[in-house]
Amino acid sequence: MLPNWTIPPHNLDSLGAGAGDREAGASGDSGELHVYPFHLVFEKDTLAWFPFIMDGAALNFQGRGIGCAISSRSAGTMSPRVPEGSLHRRRLYTSLGLDPAQVFTCTQVHSREVLALEPESPREGPQADGMISRDPQACLAITVADCLPVYLYDTESHGFGLVHSGWKGTGIALKALQLMEARWHTRPEAVAAVLGPCIGPCCYQVDAARARSFDQEFGGPDGAYPLGPVVKGTALDLQAANARILVNAGVRHIALCKDCTFTDERLGSFRREGPSYTAMAALVGAFHLSLGKPL
Numbered sequence: 001m002l003p004n005w006t007i008p009p010h011n012l013d014s015l016g017a018g019a020g021d022r023e024a025g026a027s028g029d030s031g032e033l034h035v036y037p038f039h040l041v042f043e044k045d046t047l048a049w050f051p052f053i054m055d056g057a058a059l060n061f062q063g064r065g066i067g068c069a070i071s072s073r074s075a076g077t078m079s080p081r082v083p084e085g086s087l088h089r090r091r092l093y094t095s096l097g098l099d100p101a102q103v104f105t106c107t108q109v110h111s112r113e114v115l116a117l118e119p120e121s122p123r124e125g126p127q128a129d130g131m132i133s134r135d136p137q138a139c140l141a142i143t144v145a146d147c148l149p150v151y152l153y154d155t156e157s158h159g160f161g162l163v164h165s166g167w168k169g170t171g172i173a174l175k176a177l178q179l180m181e182a183r184w185h186t187r188p189e190a191v192a193a194v195l196g197p198c199i200g201p202c203c204y205q206v207d208a209a210r211a212r213s214f215d216q217e218f219g220g221p222d223g224a225y226p227l228g229p230v231v232k233g234t235a236l237d238l239q240a241a242n243a244r245i246l247v248n249a250g251v252r253h254i255a256l257c258k259d260c261t262f263t264d265e266r267l268g269s270f271r272r273e274g275p276s277y278t279a280m281a282a283l284v285g286a287f288h289l290s291l292g293k294p295l
């Protein structure tokens, strides 16, 4: 178990306007940033569960409640672009007790587009890289392999979201949050965020021009961990970029997966595996944990 820790508001000031000076106490919220690092634990090597965490407590995860999941490399690629992907997805959904009609996907294109789903929305959605929903029956699924899955849950409206955030689509987490605010009056302070597994700054080298432009757009004065550095040399930290974006927007509860897709062979990695990479399915929804029979 990794330690949890709390960053007091005055240490958030370096993030710039709005980060450290939100009104404290409006709902018992202290304005502090709470960070919960964790490692993935796979059941039967195929699926890892992890909860949204707020004030140190997992949110209704042990029974019927909102939760997050990711498939492993050994569960096979979940890519819609290869024929075996649909077989693997079907097997995964069955293992979760999910009817495929409950599962919403989008056609991922590394954009910052987010779909606000309704129960009647198409299950295989148009081009976008994120979805939000408030349907307790819905499960949102994206695929990732080095890119970062960002899971969001509004503890007040019970709306939830999931986005696929690579270097190109960084900023999409804010789009999802803004859509939640517009639709459900979501308060960022009431949101629990999870930054899932991705290629870590240990391994994510890019060319100098990309590093420079990423730093210009998402970097800045480094705050306390995990708020920087967003770019170190020519290595990008997707989690730090997203933590900064979310914290600047007012989010205060962030769980952070510490497993790097490039070095952890339980995980799919485009950079490590090459063209036949394993696209992992990231899922969020109101799972019945007891129905989660491992594959």
Ligand SMILES: [Zn+2]
Pocket: 199, 200, 201, 202, 203, 204, 260, 261, 262, 263
């Ligand atoms: Zn790494």
